[in-house]
Amino acid sequence: MNNIWIITRKELRSYFTSPIAYVVITVYLVLVGFFFYSMIWWFNSQSLQMAQNQYYYQQLNINQMVFSPLFHNISIILLLMLPLVTMRLFSEEKKIGTEELLYTSPLSIHEIILGKFFASLLVLLTMLGLTAVLSVLTFVYGNPEVAPVLCGYLGLFLLGAAFIAIGIFFSSLTENQIVSAILTFGALLLFWIINWASYSAGGLWKDVLNYVSFLQHFDNMTQGILDTTDVVYYASFAFFGLFLTHSMIQSRRWR
Amino acid sequence: MIAVEHLTKKYGDLVAVRDLSFKVERGKIWGLLGPNAAGKTTTMRILTGFLPATDGRASIGNFDVFEQPNEAKKILGYLPEVLPLYPDMTVTEYLNFVAAIKKIPGAAKIDAVARAVKVAALEPVKGRLIRNISRGFKQRVGIAQALVHDPQVLILDEPTIGLDPAQIIEIRSLITSLKGERTIILSTHILAEVTQTCDGVVIINEGRLMASGSLEELTASFRKKDGVVVKVRKDAQVAADEIKNIGGVEKVDREDGDLKVEWRQGLDLRDDIARLIVEKQFGLLEMRPLAMNIEDLYLKIVSGGDAS
Numbered sequence: 001m002n003n004i005w006i007i008t009r010k011e012l013r014s015y016f017t018s019p020i021a022y023v024v025i026t027v028y029l030v031l032v033g034f035f036f037y038s039m040i041w042w043f044n045s046q047s048l049q050m051a052q053n054q055y056y057y058q059q060l061n062i063n064q065m066v067f068s069p070l071f072h073n074i075s076i077i078l079l080l081m082l083p084l085v086t087m088r089l090f091s092e093e094k095k096i097g098t099e100e101l102l103y104t105s106p107l108s109i110h111e112i113i114l115g116k117f118f119a120s121l122l123v124l125l126t127m128l129g130l131t132a133v134l135s136v137l138t139f140v141y142g143n144p145e146v147a148p149v150l151c152g153y154l155g156l157f158l159l160g161a162a163f164i165a166i167g168i169f170f171s172s173l174t175e176n177q178i179v180s181a182i183l184t185f186g187a188l189l190l191f192w193i194i195n196w197a198s199y200s201a202g203g204l205w206k207d208v209l210n211y212v213s214f215l216q217h218f219d220n221m222t223q224g225i226l227d228t229t230d231v232v233y234y235a236s237f238a239f240f241g242l243f244l245t246h247s248m249i250q251s252r253r254w255r
Numbered sequence: 256m257i258a259v260e261h262l263t264k265k266y267g268d269l270v271a272v273r274d275l276s277f278k279v280e281r282g283k284i285w286g287l288l289g290p291n292a293a294g295k296t297t298t299m300r301i302l303t304g305f306l307p308a309t310d311g312r313a314s315i316g317n318f319d320v321f322e323q324p325n326e327a328k329k330i331l332g333y334l335p336e337v338l339p340l341y342p343d344m345t346v347t348e349y350l351n352f353v354a355a356i357k358k359i360p361g362a363a364k365i366d367a368v369a370r371a372v373k374v375a376a377l378e379p380v381k382g383r384l385i386r387n388i389s390r391g392f393k394q395r396v397g398i399a400q401a402l403v404h405d406p407q408v409l410i411l412d413e414p415t416i417g418l419d420p421a422q423i424i425e426i427r428s429l430i431t432s433l434k435g436e437r438t439i440i441l442s443t444h445i446l447a448e449v450t451q452t453c454d455g456v457v458i459i460n461e462g463r464l465m466a467s468g469s470l471e472e473l474t475a476s477f478r479k480k481d482g483v484v485v486k487v488r489k490d491a492q493v494a495a496d497e498i499k500n501i502g503g504v505e506k507v508d509r510e511d512g513d514l515k516v517e518w519r520q521g522l523d524l525r526d527d528i529a530r531l532i533v534e535k536q537f538g539l540l541e542m543r544p545l546a547m548n549i550e551d552l553y554l555k556i557v558s559g560g561d562a563s
Contacts, residue, residue, distance in 0.1 A: 003356070003358075006352070006355045006356055007356075010341075010352055013343075013344075013348075014341070014343060017343050018343060096337075096339075096340070096341075096342070097335060097337030097338065097339050098339040098340070098341060099339075100300075100303075100305055100333070100335040100337070100339050101333075101335070101339035101353065101356075101400070102356070103304070103305050104303040104304055104305050104328060104331070104333045104335075105328060105353075105356040105357055106324075106325040106326075106328040106329050106356075106357065106358055107356055108325075
């Protein structure tokens with residue numbers, strides 16, 4: 001555990017001494033802030049219009065009209081941003097030659113991988129944590145339900161963890177950070193929308209494609225539905241990504 | 256302390272190291288010598304556990320590097336050819352990180368880093384970012400990194416590459432000063448490095464062991480004929496012809512004033528040659544044994560020719 005923490009600390013240091021973390025977080029916050037503002041503005045105008053009609057006014061739901069779309073937007077921003085967070089993790093070590101130091105030290109490969117994974121998770125948590133301010137504002141000025149909001153954040157966290165694991169895998173493939181980011185982005189986008197193919201597929205394929213799609217599982221969570229299937233899905237996706245990374249690093253050295 | 260037995264490493268069809276065996280005793284500095292692409296770096300990477308071997312065994316201390324990699328890695332310091340430095344860290348931060356991953360316990364870490372800084376003479380730059388220090392200091396940080404956990408075995412891949420002559424001398428004396436308790440292997444393609452710092456040498460070419468042993472052993476075993484190099488003041492050609500007539504002399508080569516005289520093995524004709532030169536008044540300036548130096552040895556081995 002101590003070894004993992006040593007690597008995590010080193011990666012965090014590196015994130016926050018280079019501009020990457022600040023740029024990613026700032027751009028993310030600007031975008032999320034903009035989406036939040038638009039959503040709240042729309043919700044307000046809807047509220048004013050519907051205030052005439054008691055029935056419709058009752059139907060207005062800040063969870064569904066602000067939070068659910070906001071979570072969706074954040075997930076898209078994460079899809080764009082997290083490959084930039086993970087791209088350097090292994091690529092850079094390879095490029096500057098520090099992998100020789102890591103692999104000739106008494107550390108196991110899984111400790112190195114987990115250390116890097118946790119560092120990226122902490123960056124993700126920082127990003128999500130900073131946007132929690134916006135949610136708190138809605139609680140001050142409105143009365144949304146707490147559970148669906150927490151569930152949405154949990155969804156974002158799990159989704160982000162899976163993204164990061166995939167990103168780490170692609171980072172272990174190449175010493176070029178740009179290549180690593182592009183491959184990650186491509187793979188994430190493909191898994192995001194892969195259920196589109198299920199419309200034309202039938203039988204078992206339809207179920208499989210629906211199951212592996214990121215989007216399908218995320219929808220539930222933004223609605224406030226916490227299903228263990230979804231949690232297991234993201235956890236296994238993350239595990240699979242890290243497992244592939246481990247195999248890749250091992251096989252590179254055996255070749 | 257370091258043992259390599261029948262080591263073979265293949266990259267696909269390319270054989271980088273084939274059937275390499277050698278041993279280095281505790282407290283010695285050995286050079287791994289060979290032209291570029293001879294398999295030096297591959298051999299070192301296998302010894303450090305960075306690469307697995309295709310076949311054969313390697314051990315550091317009592318630990319097999321394949322079976323007990325973590326134990327072997329704990330007593331091993333490694334300076335790779337490409338310095339494994341994080342440019343965004345300061346020298347002290349970097350050494351602290353290395354000390355941590357080498358599993359030095361918390362309390363001993365500060366001392367270990369301070370000692371490495373002192374040995375590698377990094378005091379003036381210890382608070383600076385690695386990206387901003389000079390090449391010579393970076394090399395020193397690389398060596399400090401290999402030393403920080405006080406390893407019994409040091410493996411240094413091309414420790415003086417890319418340095419200016421003054422820095423090369425500094426690094427060499429640093430390496431020599433590390434001798435004693437430690438066993439060191441350094442790789443190089445510079446011959447002078449071996450003669451100046453090493454006790455013994457392993458010469459490899461195209462992944463094959465060409466020769467290994469202490470420097471004296473090697474030069475002795477490659478010298479098949481006895482002889483001297485004589486320098487005379489005048490009439491070198493005449494002197495050469497006269498020396499040729501001495502009984503037992505097999506060959507006299509003239510290079511300007513230098514006469515390379517070789518005689519049948521087992522004889523000692525130094526007195527006869529000296530007497531002749533003095534009597535005929537050619538003017539004896541110099542006479543030295545025709546010893547084969549490491550450079551001849553290396554060129555002979557690498558070119559695959561027989562030593563003659």
